[in-house]
Amino acid sequence: MxxxxxxxxxxxxxxxxxxxxxxxxxxxxxxxxxxxxxxxxxxxxxxxxxxxxxxxxGLVNCHTHVYQSLIKGVGYDMHFNPWNIRYLVPIISHMGPDHARASAELAALEMIKSGTTAFSDHWYLHTDFRNIEEVAAGFDRAGLRNHAVFGFLNESFAGRKNGNTEADVLKGEEQLLAQAERFVKTWNGRNLTTAALGPGSTEDVSRELFKEIIGLSRKLDVSVVTHISGWVEIVSRSLEKHHLRDFEYAHSLGFTGPRSIAIHCVWLSEEEIAIAAETGTMVVHNPVANMHLGYGIAPVPEMISRGVTVGLGTDGAASYTYDMFEIGKTAAMLQKVRTLNPEALTAEKALEMMTLDGAKVLGLDGLVxxxxxxxxxxxxxxxxxxxxxxxxxxxxxxxxxxxxxxxxxxxxxxxxxxxxxREVLTLNEGEVLARAQNMRDELLKAGGNDTDMLLKAPWPAGKASWRMP
Ligand SMILES: [Zn+2]
Structure with missing residues (x-):
């Protein structure tokens, strides 16, 4: 029976x-x-x-930052820089465990109601180290299959830093490593959660810390996840600083391999695609976020034809959706336009990326x-x-x-x-929405003058006031 x-x-x-x-x-x-x-x-x-x-x-969302579910509608139609410094940091530096929990429950609701059953969240907001615990606990209660990435920022946040960033978002190397190990030991393999480690990017952590994180991930037998070659500036800065492109630099530090997940990979060279293929490194493509932020179009068919496994992700609220059907459709459409070839990424391949390939990227294909x-x-x-x-x-x-x-x-x-x-049984939808609304109101108020002016600004005539330098 x-x-x-x-x-x-x-x-x-x-x-x-x-x-x-x-x-x-x-x-x-x-x-x-x-x-x-x-x-x-x-x-x-x-x-x-x-x-x-x-x-x-069930659909697999290979990359997101769920905290952003609380701050949609602030600083849109902008490049990640200066959005992060002007609007994101002033708001998220107030993120405490209650906000973290509310963001996880809200994202869980949206994901369940749009068909996602497994996902990876990259959480680097350790304004309080209890935040990530609340997030993992929230997803555990929701009954979602959660690949929880403990994020690391010790040098910069998406390549930028100022006084506030350092005080609120960046943390010390030893503290991060100790907290990460504790988190992995608590959560990896608990119910439907698997844990992973995630340097923000090659420039958001020091060379030493990047290598330490890789070493710790191998010791704890978990995957390692980072943003690579998402925006073109990181590639030029990497060439200036290391005489290597971004993915090549990560490879030189020992990042690549079948338990390694490279987010974005928009600006990979042919040689870098070959390295990804030879090392079995997994790639996550976030087409809507990449379009929204003006990052560029990742060479997805080229990666796939070389044998690289590419999963799909929403990325943070910049993409304004957790709906993986939208992401799958966009992934297919974008390559048809880029290559002037309707066969470039077919419906069948898109569905594989939304399901089986996504599970493979997260190391879950033996299960789901x-x-x-x-x-x-x-x-x-x-x-x-x-x-x-x-x-x-x-x-x-x-x-x-x-x-x-x-x-x-x-x-x-x-x-x-x-x-x-359509009725979610693991969460009380009304309660989750009410809590999330309170937390969202609180955070937006904490955003200060810039956020206040943005929210009150009239319909923009010409260039929007909130995007002025
Ligand atoms: Zn991301």
Whole structure:
């Protein structure tokens, strides 16, 4: 007898032969997928009618900074610098454990309600070292599969520093390493959490600390994650300082390897792509954030054709969404435009990146990423028969190009139903929203004059006042 049976759905399995099974049933027991197919016995404690649904593996968001869920709408349409120094730092330097918890719960709600079941959060805001604990605890309560990256900033924040940054956001090397080790030992392998270590970037931590972090990640047997070659300036500064491009420099410090995750990789040279391929280094592409911040277009098809595994991420609130359907569609569209070739990144490849490849990047592909016997049951149901998702036609382009997060009606993570008919069962939505609203109001008030002027500024005539130098 199964715990849960999803009956008569159209299952897009993402298994080895990429079977798509109409009239499929999926039996789940003890957190695992026990049976998939047309002749699964109808014997379960709970039967979910899937006859008007696609069943998909849960979506995997390989990179975000959840604290930004509280500060959307401040400093938009700007490059990360000076957005970070002018608006972000004055606000986030007030981030305490209650704000951290509220940001995690709010992000969890948005992710669950748009079909994400596993994600990686890069948390470097140690204004209080309890912040990251509250975040991990929040995701644990939400029942999401969480790859929790303990972030490090000791030299600068996205390449910039001023008095405030140093006092509030940057921390000492020894303190960071000790806290990181403690965090990993507490959280790695606890329920659905895996932990990882994450230097902010090659220039946000010192050369010594970067090497220490790599060493610690190997000692603790966790992955190491950093932003690499996201914006063109970091490559030129790296060439000036180290006579190496950014990815080459990280490689020279021992960063690369199958447990290493390079975020962005917009400005990789052919040689750097070859290094990523040869070392098995994982890459995360954040197309919407890269577009929003004017970073450039990553050479994704080139990386994939060399054998690099590329997952997808939203990045922080700069992208204004946690909806991985939007990210998958944008990833495909962007490469078609860049290369003038509609085949450059297909719907099938985009769906692989949203599921299986994302799981591989986070080291979770042995557990999740596909609907097949023996894997943990991370499954979402997408409602069909609506005006934009009428039955018929090939499923994959409809999923990648026509589906949005709100079409996900049910979400199962690790064999537990976390959302049924759009109602999230692991969190009280009303309470989470009320708490997040309070915390958001408090943080925006703490942002000071610049934020206040931005929020009160009229519709911009010409260049917006808040973007003036
Ligand atoms: Zn990021």
């Amino acid at each position: 199964f715990d849960i049976l999803i009956k008569n759905c159209c299952a897009v399995t993402m298994d080895n032969s990429r079977r798509i099974i109409d009239g499929c049933s999926i039996g789940i027991k003890d957190h695992l997928i026990m049976d998939v197919g047309r002749d699964v016995p109808e014997n379960a404690e709970e039967i979910i009618d899937g006859s008007s649904c696609f069943a998909l593996p 990423g596909s609907i097949e016997k023996g894997k943990r049951a991370d499954i979402i149901l997408v409602k069909r028969g609506t005006p934009h998702l009428l039955k018929g036609g090939r499923p994959v382009p409809q999923i990648v190009y026509s589906t949005g997060g709100p079409d996900v009606i049910t979400s199962i993570i690790d064999g537990i139903i976390v959302m049924r008919n």
